Amino acid sequence: MNHELTMILHIDMDAFFASIEQAINPKLKGKPLIVGSRNNKLYTVVCATSYEAKAYGIDSGMPTKEAFKLCPNLEFVAADQSKYIWTSEQLFEFLAGYGFEVAYASIDEFRMDINEEPDPISLAQDIRARIQETFNIHYRLHRHSQK
């Protein structure tokens, strides 16, 4: 049985779609925001929320009508997949540039095999700083080991 541990860096973009929309329109920063799957404010489904909207109990999959009942001042943006796909691809290329094996976990989550990295903390800090500088969006980093 192979008991060797593999160290994986998990990069999870926070409120990915909402974060991109807030970067596009700085007026939306710090506000409760939902991204709707279609451009029909009251008759669609929430596909992403900002942290400020989550604080009202609004989450993905909720009908927008229900979301507006919980927070009447909610900001609404219709989803535009090209922005999210492009940003996801750019993030993947950016991470692959570190020379480690990178895999998609979802459109906004990536796994990087950093087993050969002697200083994973510094690497994570560097990734954090460069993503913030380059993409201006939020994210979380988790380091974990797996057999």
Add this chain to the structure above:
Amino acid sequence: MKQSGFSPKARWDRHIPESNHGDPGLLNEKIQVLAFFSASKIYPRMFIWNNKIYKIKSITYNWQEHTGKETTNCFSVNTGLDLYQISFNNTSYSWKIDKIIE
């Protein structure tokens, strides 16, 4: 590392495009733009729309859209008063104003 086989495009395969992308505010009008092209990047600096000059103070975001072989570079730009989405088509070498971002 085990590959998930996930593709960021896959989740949108079932997306059904609506007219104007479902956006009634879509302008889709030709504009003239002064821009710098440097190191494979485009930096629009000002545009003329309806005979009015709009100076661009900052580019808040940029991304690409692909339709067949065509690539469109999209920019959300801040003029200090308003935010606009403008785009450059790499095939026709033309600029458009897509919408006013509200």
